[in-house]
Amino acid sequence: MKKIINALFAAVVLLSSAGALQASGGALQSSAAVATAAADTGMLIEPMDIVTVAAPLRPDVRPVTLAQLEDQLRRPELQASLGKGSIAVVYPNVEEPFRSAFLAMIQGIEDRIKLRVRAYPVDPHVDTTDLNNTLKRSGTKVVIALGRQGLSATAGLDREISVLAGGVLLLSESENVTGISMTPDPAMLFSRLRLLLPELRRIIVVYNPQKSDWLIKLAREAAKAQNLELSAYVAADLASAAKLYSQLIASADNRHDAIWLPHDSTTVEESTILPLVLKESWNSNLPLFSSNVLHVKKGALFAMLPDNVELGRTLAASAMGVIAGDVRRRPLVPLRELQTAINLRTASHIGLNLGALQQRSFDFVYPQP
Incomplete structure (x- = not known):
């Protein structure tokens, strides 16, 4: 029973809402692996030993397997075109358990806009010039940057591409970032x-x-x-x-x-x-x-x-506002999708x-x- 309790609670540690995905459960994650992933994503303050389990499916989220969602995200021709521009997502190319959390956010984004988005998994040393050119060719107007790694990858984007941050634990007003903190x-x-x-x-x-x-x-x-x-x-x-x-x-x-x-x-x-x-x-x-x-x-x-699916929906709504012409600069806000x-x-x-x-x-x- 104690192992079951610890496993259930560990699903919380995975920044939650990954229950929208059918992530495999019960696999032990070493503290070293978690620490590495945490450093890449910026989503945890302190690593812990974690047991990964699948969180319960929420009734308001359509069931989709991790493999299905990954396949959708690899399709280059699927993008969100909202009349005047498109929305793209940049997120860290990391392993589980953090990958499922980011994909849950992406699912929330797609649920809100009712269209697929172009999603780009990025490594720590991504070529930002190449990423910028790719986004411009696809007509991207707004990038939703997930995780510290995703946000860092957008630092070199052209000014006409707006950036909204999400899935980053610690941000401050001094960073001059628009988006939603994980606090x-x-x-x-x-x-x-x-x-x-x-x-x-x-x-x-x-x-x-x-x-x-x-x-x-x-x-x-x-x-x-x-x-x-x-x-x-x-x-x-x-x-x-x-x-x-x-x-x-x-x-x-x-x-x-x-x-x-x-x-x-x-x-x-x-x-x-x-x-x-x-x-x-x-x-x-x-x-x-x-x-x-x-x-x-x-x-x-x-x-x-965090409720990651709801966070994705809120980020999508903000991105759609930018596409619609809302250019007011909004400060960083704390997380309300909880x-x-x-x-x-x-x-x-x-x-x-x-x-x-x-x-x-x-x-x-x-x-x-």
Whole structure:
């Protein structure tokens, strides 16, 4: 049973929504292989040992095998022509489990525009000049760049080709990128938290401004809109973060306060800071939630993760807007196409007993009831 539980949760780690594809399940992925793929894609902060399984098929997504989708993407004459131009997708040429996540995004793109798109898998050292020429010959007006590798490949494109980014975990306003970050929208995180803990009054977060300033600005607005106080503390290094967490948790009110762990590699460093925060919050019965779904298995109360098919649909809608003449420059936005995972053991520990109906409101439950 434990192996089954771990396998099911691992499907979450694959950035989810790859359930739209019939990916093969049960194959062990070594941490070294995952680390290499993660570095190429930019989609995970920290590699973990993963068991790959097929996530359940969603009823609103047409069933298609991975082989069928790959075959469709290899057909060069199939493209999305929306009157005034075409949409193309550039994505990393990586192995499973990450490949299925990108293909699920592509499936969502095609579901939205009702046409096939030209999709170009790119390697780390892709010839950007050749890619630019290929896209121009096919009449491409908008490129949806998936993953850090896909986004890097578009750096040398002509200015008349618009680029929308998606499937990249960490982006900031300073990168001058339009698109959707893989960081969950704080407003949606806080809303779910309020549903679980109606007496909540304050959210505590420790962050590095160089990495998370844009996100904290959004979080302040989201907290205010939901009548919550956001207590944000700056830490520029691991030592400062560790000291702050110890002080804040010791003085927190476990009935009205909660700790939020954003995607911040300084203040939520995986090998030192995370174990410390998890242990001290557990001992204090202080609710802790995260933007990183990997933390749910380790003891966070809940986290949100990408719905890759829905993300693809949203990216396609934005691309269609550009084709239709919407040329306004939009800032990077956080991810709103989300699913939710919860840790029932942690919920019970802090006195939150979720019935069967409440449990069904979560897409992934750990450990399995």
